[in-house]
Amino acid sequence: MTAATQSYSPGRTLPLRVEFARQLRRRRTMVMFGVLLALPWVLVVAFLVGRSPSQAGSLRISDLATQGGLNFAAFTLSVSATLLMVVAVALFCGDTVAGEANWSSLRYLLAAPVPRARLLRQKLIVALACSAASVIMVPVMALLAGTLAFGWNDIRLPGTGEGVDAATVLPRFAIVIGYVMISQLVVAALAFLLSVSTDSPLGAVGGAVGLVIVSNIVQAVEALGAAREFLPTFWSTAWLDALAPELDWSGMIKGASLSVTYAVILVAVAFRRFRGKDVVS
Amino acid sequence: MRFAGRRPVAFAMVALLVAGVAAWVLWPSAPVRALDRKITVVDGPRDDQRVTLDATFFPPEGGGRAPVVLLAHGFGGSKRSVRAEAERLAGQGYAVLTWSARGFGASTGQIALNSPDYEVKDVRQLIDWVAGRPEVLLDGPGDPRLGMAGGSYGGAISLMAAAYDRRIDAIVPQITWHDLADALFPDATGRGPEQGVFKRMWAGLFFGMGSGSPLAGAGLGAPGGDDAAGAGGEEGEAGAGAPGAGAGAAAGDVRCGRFLPEICRMYEEVAESGRASAGAVETLRRSSPVSVPGRIRVPTLLIQGQRDSLFPLGHADANARAIAATGAPVEVAWFAGGHDGGGEPDWVAERTTRWFDRWLKKDGSPAGDAFTVTRDGGRDPGTRRPIQLHATTARYAGLAGTERRTVPLAGPEQQVATPPGGAPAGISSVPGVGSLLGNLGDAGLALDMPGQSAAFQSPPLGAPLEVTGASSVQVKVYGEGEVTLFAKLYDVAGARPALPQGLVAPLRVTATAAGTPVTVALPAIDHRFEAGHRLRVVLTTSDLGYALPVAGAVHRIGLAAPALSVPVVPSLRAAAAGPAWWTWALPLAALAVAAGLLLAGRTRREEEPDPELAEVPLQITGLTKRYRDGEKAVDDLSFRVEQGQVLGLLGPNGAGKTTTMRMMMGLIHPDAGEIRIFGHRVTPGAPVLARLGSFVEGPGFLPHLSGRENLELYWRATGRPAEESHLAEALEIAGLGAALERAVRTYSQGMRQRLAIAQAMLGLPDLLVLDEPTNGLDPPQIAEMRRVLIRYAARGRTVIVSSHLLAEVEQTCGHVVVMNRGRLVAAGPVGDLLGRATRGNGSSGRLEDVFLELIGDKA
Known part of the structure; x- marks a missing residue:
């Protein structure tokens, strides 16, 4: 009669393989990855169709995009990092617990029983892995698409038009991707906290995206001065420094520090809330 | 209630914050008073030329007698070019005088290039004028506490006036010259301006008398467009009023504009030859600090532009050495700006004010660093603007370095x-x-x-x-x-x-x-x-x-x-080297806060199971749960279930049945009392829950997966070996047939219900808890479900079924617990309850009657 308690071990519940299987086969996951993978190709087509020779001398990042694969990848990242990636990360991290609550499957997992802290941990790992994958796949696919469409050329910097050797810049892309990942941690953690606080996946995802938008708006108020530096989105474009001729870490260090700070606190609050929560969904 | 009380407070706080920020941003600053005056001065080599200077006096904010600052404008500008700077100084408690130099703006007279016979004499009389103002602090009769500042042309007059007038107490010359001849005829081998190469383009701009000259106000605030127009528009009137030689000669006006004829001739000569004659050098040097060695003996802050091809850093260096040789305190700053553009007006203004605070107000402001160099600090990642770092050292090194x-x-x-x-x-x-x-x-x-x-x-x-x-x-x-x-x-x-x-x-x-x-x-x-x-x-x-x-x-x-x-x-070191302290302090603080959040209030009660209850599937003692509004959903509930029983949990909607079951699953925390399953106290995620199978308030599946995948993934989520799952038996009970391979989202309500009950039976748990299991099933399925449950219990396992349908409980259960409004109404074997009803009213024992009577009594 006690076979069940003997074979049960809290450390073996909800293995990552199972959680991946549960999440990856969802339509929203596949659609999101599909959109992210298609975006560079859509942009390539847009540039090929709409190429206008009048902008040849311009040094804006959008006009330099057709310079080569590296320039194109930088451009794709700059247009997608501000919103599309935020949405992707908020989706993966905001939907993970609230989605289960919405399906009513959360209570059966908890009664299985999967200990609450372990459930959150496994779900957070899988959600972060999906978020990381989406951050990686956009620039990598853009590099591929841009190289096929515009060739493998040295990068030209927006603003100055300076050329930087392709071989020098390619490893810097790893820094860029790493930094974008870290800077999205704050979005991930916020969405995750909202996810354990509400039963509505839409509320969790929308709430996280909405707060990013609000932060961006507040950031535009120059009168706030140095206080803006502590807004979670203030350093979101600091990765551009990694593509400058002289690699400048200072902005990325500040951004990473803030993002990690917010993320650690938000995730801790999420675990704390979920620990004492009455699950009534 | 608590919730309703907190929200308005939060909203009010946010609203107050927004209003405060808006007020701070939009609050109108008090206008600075400004008195426009025409000041008549007499100058010239023989002190016989009468010139009217267009001046503006700014009394100090706060009243009383205050030190006075004379702010001189750049070449091509007028008193209006320095108005913003003047207002700033007036706001900081200085009396300020701005004026258009002779030959500029609405002042009369001709440009003599800061000559000791002309512009310097003008300034001395302006000092006389401010000494008579009641707002100005005096060091002695006719001797005001006075500082002078200005950029380029205005910087040179500060230096020249300080050499000729002892009443000046401190100066801040910016982007200006030491030797105008050397500036226009530089020679990198050090053989002097006679051997120098003519700086043709700059000299052309300088002497071109263009009212839009880039020199106008460069380095000290931005020259306004209206300012340049004013200077040009008043030219004719000023020329006519000038009593000097050449007045009225139309050709001379066109050729020389508002220049003094000697200066004009000198320029024409050097521009044509490309060589500096001895006479030209002498004329230019009379207008230069190089001609007054040892005579500038006041505290001087020299601010020179690194981006300056007209007056490069060497000019400030020569000025610094000449002034320092007299023993006067000198500080030098190489800032990011100059005649070739750029600048840091806020920093320059702040540094200027600090210099005057120290030497005019004498308020104990600390000395700055003797040598400051603005360096590139990269770009601000937020605003994408360049960041400027100020590297400093205690000793001015000069151009030769240390x-x-x-x-x-x-x-x-x-x-x-x-x-x-x-x-x-x-x-x-x-x-x-x-x-x-x-x-x-x-x-x-x-x-x-x-x-x-x-x-x-x-x-x-x-x-x-x-x-x-x-x-x-x-x-x-x-x-x-x-x-x-x-x-x-x-x-x-x-x-x-x-x-x-x-x-x-x-x-x-x-x-x-x-x-x-x-x-x-x-x-x-x-x-x-x-x-x-x-x-x-x-x-x-x-x-x-x-x-x-x-x-x-x-x-x-x-x-x-x-x-x-x-x-x-x-x-030379910039103070802010390395990442800001908070970049490492914040994450560490966050980790500490997170650890505090997670460790505080942790319930680590590893309670020993009660050995006496090891064979008792369920014992509930004094269980109480309140809703948020304080109403009790479950109120002091106690009952016990023995092995092999099929127990009916009976009660009308809202009796607290589902809440009780959720507490059995560890989903919600009881306010009081406890639940023990096989002697183990139920807490969220307690291992004993592995012996509990449950179906509460409807099925919960992943709609995109098939029925079989759902059950398989659920079992894998429990972490227990697959052979313990008895999946085949469970699937047989579900009876879904081929539908098992379809996505759950295509299922009917009844199919989901059966799949959910099958999921509850996975692993054949010792205690099965089912909440309204027959909802949505058709009559044959209900009958089949009854048989399944009875068979399940017959194997020594225990089943608890909640229902508000009496017929179902009557036919399935051996024991019953009746609840109403969260309280236990009756408990016992079905037969006992029926018997009690018979005794009560004498009619045939139907559970429905008993139920109605029981809840009616207590209602």
């Missing part, structure tokens, strides 16, 4: 051609254009014409090299006749070499067949050459900004010594 390093140079002798007619010419910087292009980076406009230059290059640097001052190189020039050369120091990395600040050092050499050795002082810069970069010295024969020889020629240039001597000032 140490010198030797960088090896190599390069063969090279032939350079002087282009006949001076075209095409290389480019270093173009006066007036730099500020339009803004921050192009160090690359700038620099361009050397092919065939006109000789280049000598160092190997790649092993370590970064921060050059602060003027480097020097020794070359030999072979050939015959005189050759004009322009020396540049490039930073070479990648395809496009960068010319720091677009600066160039011109020199004139008389070449010989054996080679004339010359030591060239390269432009003074503060520039960091990164590791891996090369230093390249280029000598070229043409530059767009300078007067060039007309005749073509070819010369040969080689290195006299294969080395470049560069000055460095290792003690």
